[in-house]
Amino acid sequence: MDNLISLQQLIDESDNIVFFGGAGVSVESGIPDFRSENGLYNQKYDYPAEEILSRSFFYSHTEYFYNFCREKIIKTDALPNDAHKKLAALEACGKVKTVITQNIDGLHQTAGSKNVLELHGSMERNICLKCGKIYDANYVYKSEGIPKCTCGAIIKPDVVLYGEALDSNVISKSLEYIAAADMLIIGGTSLTVYPAAGMVDAYRGNKLVLINKAPTNRDNIADYIFYGSIGKIFSQIEV
Numbered sequence: 001m002d003n004l005i006s007l008q009q010l011i012d013e014s015d016n017i018v019f020f021g022g023a024g025v026s027v028e029s030g031i032p033d034f035r036s037e038n039g040l041y042n043q044k045y046d047y048p049a050e051e052i053l054s055r056s057f058f059y060s061h062t063e064y065f066y067n068f069c070r071e072k073i074i075k076t077d078a079l080p081n082d083a084h085k086k087l088a089a090l091e092a093c094g095k096v097k098t099v100i101t102q103n104i105d106g107l108h109q110t111a112g113s114k115n116v117l118e119l120h121g122s123m124e125r126n127i128c129l130k131c132g133k134i135y136d137a138n139y140v141y142k143s144e145g146i147p148k149c150t151c152g153a154i155i156k157p158d159v160v161l162y163g164e165a166l167d168s169n170v171i172s173k174s175l176e177y178i179a180a181a182d183m184l185i186i187g188g189t190s191l192t193v194y195p196a197a198g199m200v201d202a203y204r205g206n207k208l209v210l211i212n213k214a215p216t217n218r219d220n221i222a223d224y225i226f227y228g229s230i231g232k233i234f235s236q237i238e239v
Helices: 003-012 055-060 062-073 082-092 107-111 137-142 168-180 197-202 230-235
Strands: 017-021 096-101 116-118 121-128 155-159 183-187 208-212 224-227
Touching: 003 224, 017 082, 017 168, 055 062, 062 137, 082 096, 082 107, 082 230, 096 168, 116 168, 121 137, 168 197, 208 230
Parallel strands: 017 096, 017 183, 096 116, 183 208, 208 224
Antiparallel strands: 121 155
C-alpha cells in the first residue's frame, strides 16, 4: 500500500491523535534547526550555541544573548507551513487533541492550533523580571541592546534555557495526553533531547508514527515510519 494512503487511513481511523514535534517542523518556515549540518550548533560563534542559550550566559552576557537571538532565533516574518496548518485543521475537526512541541516560535498557534503544549516555552512571550509585564517577539526584535520593560527592568524570554528545568505542569499534561492517545505522530525531531524525547515512551497504543527526513536513533520504537518533508507529507493529508 502506498505510504501516503497508509498514513491517511491511520488518521481516518483515529480520533485521539497527539502530535509531538521538533525543530524539523519549522525548518520549512525558514527557522533554522539546531543539530543538522547547517543547524545552529554547527555554526561558528564567539561562544558555543549551547552556552549562549544557557541561563548563566543570559545573566552574564545579556546583550550578546539578545543579539544572537535577533540574528538567529527570532524570525518575525516566518509563516506557518503546511504541517502547522494541517495539524490545526485536524484539531478543528476533532482528530488531533493536542500538539506537544519543542519549538519556541509560536507557529502552531499562528496556524490556528488551540491546545499547544510548549515544552521549551516560547519566544513570543518575554517577561519583565520585575513587574511581570509580557512583550512579544517583535518588541524584542525591534529593540536595541538589552530590551527593557517600561518599568526599566530587564525582559527575559519565556523559554527554557540550558540550566533550567522544564515546566512540571507541561510535562505532566503532555504525558497524560500521550498515554491516552490512540495515535501518536512524532515529526521533525531526532528524539535526542532529553527529557523531552523520553516522554514518547508513555505511549501505550500501536499506531506510533514517525515522520522525519532522516532516520533517528529511536526508529525502533515506531510502528510506522515515513521519511521525507513533513510539510509536503501533511499537505497531502485530507481532513
